[in-house]
Amino acid sequence: MGTGPTQTSAPPVPGAWPVLGHAPALLRDPLRFFGSLADHGDVVAVRLGPVPVYALTHPALVHQVLVTDGDLYERGRLFDKLSRIVGHGLLTSSGPPHRAQRRIVQPLFQRDQIACHLAAMRAAVGDVTSAWRAGQRVAIESAGNDIALLAVTNSLLPPRTGEEVARMVKENLPVLMRALVLQIALPEWWTRLPAPGNRRAERAVANLRGAIAEALTRHRAVPAGRSDILSSLVHARDAAGKPWDDVAVIDQALSLLVAGVETTGSTLAWVFHELARHPHAERQVHDEIDAAAAEGISDPRQLRRLIYTTRFLQETLRLHTLSFFMRRTLEPCELGGVPLTAGAEVVLSPHALHRDPRWHPNPETFDPDRFKPGTPAIPKGAYLPFGTGAHRCVGEHFAFTEILTALTMICSRWRLRHLPGTRVREIPRIEVHPSKFHMLLEER
Numbered sequence: 001m002g003t004g005p006t007q008t009s010a011p012p013v014p015g016a017w018p019v020l021g022h023a024p025a026l027l028r029d030p031l032r033f034f035g036s037l038a039d040h041g042d043v044v045a046v047r048l049g050p051v052p053v054y055a056l057t058h059p060a061l062v063h064q065v066l067v068t069d070g071d072l073y074e075r076g077r078l079f080d081k082l083s084r085i086v087g088h089g090l091l092t093s094s095g096p097p098h099r100a101q102r103r104i105v106q107p108l109f110q111r112d113q114i115a116c117h118l119a120a121m122r123a124a125v126g127d128v129t130s131a132w133r134a135g136q137r138v139a140i141e142s143a144g145n146d147i148a149l150l151a152v153t154n155s156l157l158p159p160r161t162g163e164e165v166a167r168m169v170k171e172n173l174p175v176l177m178r179a180l181v182l183q184i185a186l187p188e189w190w191t192r193l194p195a196p197g198n199r200r201a202e203r204a205v206a207n208l209r210g211a212i213a214e215a216l217t218r219h220r221a222v223p224a225g226r227s228d229i230l231s232s233l234v235h236a237r238d239a240a241g242k243p244w245d246d247v248a249v250i251d252q253a254l255s256l257l258v259a260g261v262e263t264t265g266s267t268l269a270w271v272f273h274e275l276a277r278h279p280h281a282e283r284q285v286h287d288e289i290d291a292a293a294a295e296g297i298s299d300p301r302q303l304r305r306l307i308y309t310t311r312f313l314q315e316t317l318r319l320h321t322l323s324f325f326m327r328r329t330l331e332p333c334e335l336g337g338v339p340l341t342a343g344a345e346v347v348l349s350p351h352a353l354h355r356d357p358r359w360h361p362n363p364e365t366f367d368p369d370r371f372k373p374g375t376p377a378i379p380k381g382a383y384l385p386f387g388t389g390a391h392r393c394v395g396e397h398f399a400f401t402e403i404l405t406a407l408t409m410i411c412s413r414w415r416l417r418h419l420p421g422t423r424v425r426e427i428p429r430i431e432v433h434p435s436k437f438h439m440l441l442e443e444r
């Protein structure tokens with residue numbers, strides 16, 4: 001690491017504007033901005049409006065903040081803004097309230113529980129792809145999002161009750177995620193202005209919460225004994241044996257929708273983009289899927305046969321990952337020789353860490369064999385598609401199962417080709433979406 005124990009302050013990153021600080025650079029091109037920070041040090045000082053933020057560019061410091069010193073940090077500015085949308089569920093809480101919620105939610109996402117949702121995932125893929133015809137052009141980023149949306153709503157809500165929630169999420173989630181990045185970068189007073197973007201975001205929050213509240217009311221009117229996640233949340237008991245009230249259940253359901261739809265949907269679209277760009281790897285994926293499909297996949301454990309396809313997915317998640325997330329110190333502490341006061345905001349970018357040549361040689365080369373056993377281990381903190389430590393993604397197995405299920409169902413029948421001249425751009429919000437693109441369906 002470049003920083004040492006004698007350092008007394010983090011080097012400031014050049015280019016701050018008066019008043020706005022680095023917000024214009026962050027809003028203009030966040031991926032370039034985060035990618036440039038390592039040139040200035042391992043912990044560097046940026047400013048979002050009046051708010052000083054420490055950006056981490058070294059994996060050892062990332063591991064320190066997320067894991068070894070995890071108790072010294074809470075979630076921070078990104079999650080404060082997010083809590084206006086999702087309330088105080090698992091995605092936004094910290095410390096003891098977070099641990100209490102995690103104790104209830106995590107078991108619902110363990111490998112053996114995911115088996116209950118396989119049918120929901122298969123139905124989601126079937127609904128989106130059953131009308132596909134050879135020679136057709138498919139808007140792949142929206143197909144990926146539709147699959148992810150239906151997979152989460154079909155698992156979250158009792159059968160045939162999720163349509164309205166799915167429609168609301170589809171209409172309102174993109175509005176919220178766009179507003180979120182603006183709210184993080186711009187000063188607090190801006191978010192209180194009656195500007196059209198702020199009003200749209202408020203309406204979107206009300207629409208989403210309203211749709212889940214209605215689903216919950218219908219749900220409470222019918223007997224227990226179902227395997228959907230909402231039932232488990234409704235029947236959950238806290239450490240004192242008390243059930244969660246409606247607000248707590250809605251917060252939790254929203255956390256899962258906000259965390260689990262666009263992330264998985266974008267990843268699916270990126271996987272098809274990378275398959276089409278790497279025909280040799282695509283052949284290996286297809287061969288493996290054909291062999292697995294011939295034996296039948298009725299249980300998520302059978303997806304473990306997809307060894308190369310899993311590496312392909314891990315490599316896709318290296319190149320196409322979250323743009324950034326944040327933490328905030330709870331007490332004065334030290335990071336890479338820099339003393340931090342209580343309340344200091346810290347930011348890290350998986351996207352930048354995953355493309356740093358110090359930890360990932362030839363980072364722009366797509367190579368699933370980086371994840372082959374026997375290759376040099378990636379340093380801790382340098383590969384974080386699902387985060388690490390106490391807040392590691394609770395939906396990781398769910399996402400893997402969903403994506404591998406979609407791949408087996410789609411690739412056993414179709415090869416997806418890019419149309420000539422297609423250029424897919426990265427659109428950064430919190431996760432990095434692909435720009436809209438179409439692919440051509442070829443029957444295999």
Ligand code: HEM
Pocket residue numbers: 090091092102152255256257259260261263264267322325326384385386387388390391392393394395396398399
């Ligand atoms: C490819 C898909 C996904 C990616 C890349 C992803 C990524 C992440 C990351 C990086 C975090 C950690 C954030 C932090 O440390 O602050 C996280 C947390 C979380 N994710 Fe995911 N996620 C994915 C899918 C899902 C799914 C499918 C669900 C649920 C249906 C989900 C639910 C959550 C929740 C609730 C948290 C907060 C966990 C906690 O703080 O205890 N995610 N995710």
